[in-house]
Amino acid sequence: MTRKIVGGASTAVRPERLAEKPVLVVDDFHNMRSTLRQMLLTAGYAAIDVAVHGEDAIDKLAQRRYEIVLCDYNLGEGLDGQQVLDLARARRLIDLSTLFIMVTAETTSDMVMGAVESMPDGYLSKPFSKDLLAVRLDRALRRKQSLKPLDPLVRRDDLAGAIKEAGRMLDEGEGRESDLVRLRATWAWRIGDTDLARASASTAWASARPAWAGSLLADLDALAGEVTAAEAGYREVMRETPQFMPAHDHLAALLREQGRGPEALEILRAAAERSPKSLERQRALGELALANGDAERALQAWRRALRIARQLGQPHPSDAVARIEALLASGDSRKARQAVRDLDRDFSSHPECPWYSVLARLRLAAAGSRDELDGALRELEALPDAGMPEPVREPLNRVLAELGQV
Template sequence: MSYKTLENLRVLIVDDQRPFQLLLKGILYSMGATNIAFVMTGEQALWKCMHGSYDVLFVDYNLGSGKNGRQLLEDLREKKLLHPAAVYMIVTGENQVPMVVGAIEAEPDDYIIKPFSQSVLRTRLVKIQNRKKQLAPIYQAMFDDQPELVIEACKQERQQGSRYHSLCGRIQAETHLKLKQYDEAEALLSETLSFSRTNWALLLQARLCFEQERYEESLELCNEAIDTNRYFAEAFDLKARNLMAQGLMAEAMEVISQAIVISPFSVSRQNLLMDIARDMDDLASLVQASKQIYEITRRAARQEVVHLLNYIRTVIDAASRSEELNQRNKYQQEALMAIHRAKREDTVIRDFDFDLFETLCQARLESLSGQQYLAKKTFATVSDRVTAQIEPEPDPENPDETPPIPHCAADAVLLLNQIGEFEQASALTQKLQTVSGAIDPILEKLFSEQQHRSLSRQASFNELNKQGIQLYKESNYEQALLRFEQALEVAPMNTGSALNFIQTAIQMMADPKRKKPLELVEKCRKTFRIVDNMPLPEHHKVRHQELLQQFNKLKEEKRYSR
C-alpha cells in the first residue's frame, strides 16, 4: 500500500469540535488527502452523503444533541449511501464501556479512541483498505442483498487460504443462518470450533441451537462466550432468550439487565427487556425500556412515529395497571409530559395527526381518573376522524396511493374497551384487521393484554346484560332494571346496556301503579347522558331516538310533576 493512503479519495470529517477537525485535517494531508470536507453534526453529514459519495468517513461518536456516530452509520446503511469500498471509522474520546460496546455493536470498519498518533491511524486505515479490496466481491454482494452470492464469494476466498479465512467463515455462517440453512451453518461452525473457540463462532453456534430449540446447548455456548468476554452483550441477549424460552423469567431479567448495563443503545435489546418485563408484570422496567427505544430512534434513519406512540401507550397502560394511587398519578403525569414534549420539539410528528392521538390519550387518562362520561364525551369529538382513518376517502388525483396507517384507530379501541364500549371496540378491531400494517407488534401485545385483563369484566357484563334481557322478556322489570344497573357498574359507558336500562325504566314509568316514579325519571335522565350526542352505530341511533320520544311523551303527560 502506498504511503499516500488517502490520495485521490474523498474524505468527510464529522466532528463538532473545530480544533480537532483542524488537527485531523493536518494528519490526513500528510497521508495524501486533498479532498476533505467538514461537518459538525450527523444531520449535516447525512445531507452531504445524499448529495455526494465519500470514500472515507471519520466520525465522532458523540455529536451533541443530534445523531451520534452510531446512528449516522445506521442511517447511511439504511439509505444505501455507503458504497461497498467506503471506510467508516468512529473517532472519539469516549472510553466508557456502554459507549465503546454500543459503537462496536454497530460494526463500523474501525473504532479508534482519541488521542492517537499518525502512525496508528495510518496502520489501521491501511489494514481496512486492504481488507475491503481483497473482499470486494463479498462486500458488493452484501450491499446488493444477494445472500447466495455472499456465500459463494466467501467459499472461494476460504478455499484460497486467504488471510481473511476467519472473517469469511463468520460472514458465511451468518448468511446460512439468515437463510435458515441450518445444516450448512452447523457444518461450518463445527469445523471452526474444532480449531478455535472464537467468540463469533460460539455465538453463532448458540444462535443455531436456539433456533432449533436446543436450549441447554445454546446456554452452555453463551456462558462459554461470556466467560471469554464479560462485555459480550449479544451473548447475554441470547442467554436471556434461552432462559425466557424455558420459562425462567427471573433469571432472564437478571441476564438482560446485565446486557443493558453493558450496552443500552440497542433497540432489539430494549425490546427483549420489554418482553421479559411484560411477562413479569414489571411496569417500571417496561416503561423505561419503551422510553429508551424512543430515545434511541429519535435521531435514527427510521424516525417512525410508532416508537413515540408506543412509549406513551405503554405509560398509560402502566397507569391503568398500577394499584397504588401515587404510582398511577406518576405515570399519568409522565404520559402528559411526553405528549407535551413531542408537540414542542419532535419533528417526527409533522406528518402525523398527533392532535387526534393526544385527544384519545386524554380520554384514556380521564377514564383512569374516574371521569368516564367525560372520556366518552371527549371521544365523541373525534370519532368521525377515527372512522376516516379506517375508511379514508380515495384521492381522485392519486387513486393508487396507499393510505396512511391508521395508528390512532388502535388507540380508539383501547379507549372503548377501557370505558366498557365492548361492541364498538370489537367492530373497530375487525376493521383494523383488514388494514395492512395497522397494528405493530408492541401495540398488538397491548391489545392482547388489555383483552386478557378484561375477560372476567366482559364476562360479568355480558352475563348481567343477558340476564336483564331475559327478565325483561318475562316482564320482570324490577329485576331486569337491577341487572342493567349492575351491568353499567361494570361497564359505565356501555351504550347497549344504557339503552336497555332506559327501555326497562320507561316500561316501569308507564305503569300508573308505580310508586316513586320521579326516582325513575331522574335515573333515566342520567342514563340518557351516556348516549345523548354521542357517536352511535346505526341500530343504536334508531333505538335511542325511539326511546327518547317515548320518554318525552311520558313527561309531556305531566304524570310525574313534582
C-alpha cells in the same frame, strides 16, 4: 505495489490510489476537523469531505459512497458516533469494504461497550500523530479493500451470490479468512441455509472461538429445538466474551419463551446496564420488566427507549403507550394522564398516532379513569378499521375485553 491479499498480508496501498479514495471526517469541533483533514492530505488523501454532526454525516453518507469514514464518538447533541455507524449500516449507506474508524477521547463505560457492540473497523484514541493515522489507515484499508468484490452482491441483496463469491475468495486465498468465514455464516443464517451456517460457525469456533460463532451455534440449536444446548452455548459465550451483547439478548429471549421470566429479566437488566444504548434492548427490557411486575424498571427502560428513538430519528407512539402502561402499573395515574397528552403532542404528525392515542386512553379507563372511556370509544368508532396498525390490534382487543366492550 498492490497485489492479491493472501492470508491477510499485502503491500501498502499506492499513494496515487489514496488520492482517489473518498474520505468523510465527522467531528463537531472545527479545529479537529481541520487537523484531521490536514493529516489526511499529508498522508496522500485528497477527496476529503467533512460533517459537523451525526445527522450531517448521515446526509452525506446518503449522497456519496465513501471508502473511509473517520468519526468522532462524541458529537454533541443528537447522534453520537456509535449511532452514526449503526444507522449507516441499517440504511446501507456504507459497504463491506468501507473503513469506519471511531475517533475518541472518551473512556466512559457506555462509550466503550457501545463501541464494542457496534464493532467499527478500528479506534483512534486522541491525541494521535499524523504518522500513526497513516499507518493505521494503511493497515486497515488492506483488509477492507479485499471485500470489494462482495459489495455489489450485497447491495442488491444477492446473498446466495455473495456466499458463492466469498467461497471462491477463500479457495483463492483472497482476503482475510476469518472475515470471509464470518460473512458466509451470517449470510447463510439469513437465507435459511442452516447447514452452511453451522458448518462455517463450527469451523470458526473450533479454531479461534470468536463470540459470533458460539452465539450463532446457540441460535441454530434454539432453532432446532435443542433448548438445553442453546442455553449452554449462550452462557459459554457470555463467560468467555462478556461484552458480546447478542448472546445476552438471545439467551433472555430463549428463557422468556420457556416461561422463565425472572431469569430472563435479570440477564437483560445486566445487559442493558452494561450497554444501555441499544433501542431494541431497552424495548425488550421494558416489555419483560412489565410482564414480570417490575414497573419501575419498565418505566426506566421505556424512558430510555423514547430518548434513544428520538436521537435515532425513529420515534414511535408505541413507545409512548408502553411508558403509559408502566406509569399505570406503578400506580401513577396522574403522570399517565399527562403522558397521554404528551403522546398527542409529540406524535401529532405520525399517521398511527390516533390508534395509539385511543389505546392509551382505553388503558387509562381500564386502570380506573372511567371518564376517559366514552371519549375513547367515540374516537375508536370514528377510525377506519382498515387503517389499524397490526401491532395495535391485539392489545386493543384485549383492553376492550377487559372493559366489557367486546
